[in-house]
Amino acid sequence: MSDVTGDALSSFLGEQLGADVTVADLEEHVEGWSRDTVSFTARWQGDEGEHEQRFVVRAESDAQVESGRRSEGNDIETEYRTMDAAQDAPVPVPTTRWFEGDRSVMGGKFFVVDHRPGDAPVVWDRDQRAHLQEAWDGDSDLPDQFVDAAVGVHEVAPEDVPALENVPAEAVVDREIDRWVEVYRESTVRPEPAVEECIRWFRANKPEVPETTLVHGDFRIGNMLVDGDDLTAVLDWELARVGDPLYDLGYASLQYFAGKLIEPTERPELACSLLEREYLYDEYERRSGRTVNRERVRYWRAFSAFVMMTIGLSGVHQFRQGDTDDVRSAWFQYIVPGLVEDMLAIVREDRT
Structure with a gap:
């Protein structure tokens, strides 16, 4: 430290x-x-x-x-x-x-x-995951606060964040692909055929991005503080960038962030174990006035699995190279198979 x-x-x-x-x-x-x-x-x-x-x-x-x-x-x-x-x-x-x-x-x-009160939920802990699921099944305001937080992040215009590179909307997807493929190439021991197939899919199916906003980049319940039924803070802005606001919705929808590693989670329909994905999309659309194109969100869900897998591989690479002695970096190898599985599942309609 x-x-x-x-x-x-x-x-x-x-x-x-x-x-x-x-x-x-x-x-x-x-x-x-x-x-x-x-x-x-x-x-x-x-x-x-x-x-x-x-x-x-x-x-x-x-x-x-x-x-x-x-x-x-x-x-x-x-x-x-x-x-x-x-x-x-x-x-x-x-x-x-x-x-x-x-x-x-x-x-x-x-x-x-x-300081803000509250704790960051750990969705891979069964009891904490169950508590989040109960918020959806009961009368908690927490799911709606999650939606409002996403809307709030995306109300920040690119020009209001001079610390971030202001990328034109038409360049956003290529920026994301080039950036993360480069990290993947640097971090992997050998190319994985299934991942290479997904990279080809990303390049062949690039969505049209009509606008850019501030994007949190790591938008999930584990990067928020929850105090009872209140969402008290959105933390960890390390991956923030100017980009497609629907990226955050796709990212939050990963089953990995609902507690899945290898085995499926009990409630795969819930984003972050907290709210149904379709409710997230519908309510975000209603509250933001921004159309939530489901194909674009699907693209970003697949791409987010690739991003998270690449972050995992990068952590293992840093540990192997001696850049860190934190064993949690080595543990990241265990998240890779499930994320590759998720990538393939999301893009399977175009693979059959």
């Missing part, structure tokens, strides 16, 4: 707030493990009396600093700038506070945001 310590945080916040700051109750979070994430409580004396607030610091990991290798996502400053650009959008995003690019302060670049 970067040098995220109470003393370092006290010193940094003292400079930002112009006060003596004490830091306590540091808690390391394993979610979003491509970066180091720590929540803590800060106390200081201000003009209006004593203040106490809980914050979260998100920092480059040691592997990122030592190897100089970026992950497949954006650098940490771009992640912060993207979250900052989404502050006024109707989507729950933690309030952004400070970005620090000087690695000497805490061993890596980092940013600080306000």
Whole structure:
């Protein structure tokens, strides 16, 4: 972990707030493990009396600093700038506070945001998956808040996020294919015939993208905080980009994000184990006023399986190359077969 310590945080916040700051109750979070994430409580004396607030610091990991290798996502400053650009959008995003690019302060670049209550659901845990399914079967507002979050993300226009490359709509699909195929080629030990067939399908069936918006890029319930029946935050903007808003819908619809590894999940019709896919599409269309072309969503579902499989292979490759000693990267090999299966299942209509 970067040098995220109470003393370092006290010193940094003292400079930002112009006060003596004490830091306590540091808690390391394993979610979003491509970066180091720590929540803590800060106390200081201000003009209006004593203040106490809980914050979260998100920092480059040691592997990122030592190897100089970026992950497949954006650098940490771009992640912060993207979250900052989404502050006024109707989507729950933690309030952004400070970005620090000087690695000497805490061993890596980092940013600080306000803490939000709740936990990130783990859909591969049977009990947590069942809790999400109950939200759909009962009278919880959580499924509708999920839809609203997607609509809110896509209300941010490309020009409002200057930290991201503003790609023309007609170039979006080729950008995605070229980017992720390159990572796949770098990460795989040998070409997999089934994957090569899907890559050919991606190139032969490129959808027409009529518009671009901010796209979260990793839009799933596991990257959100849930407090009871409330969706309190959308986190992990590392894969954000300008793109087709329907990408996020296709990505969220992967069975992998409903808890599937090799064996099918109990409720394959539920996106993120939380709401029926068709309900997600219909309600998103109604609330956003944007037509949800089912063939385009199908394309992005297949492509998202390829993206997630490639991220898994990249993690294994980094472990094999010695870029990381985190055994979770090695574990990623086990997600690959199920995602290849999903890719083939989605495109099978054009393979028969």
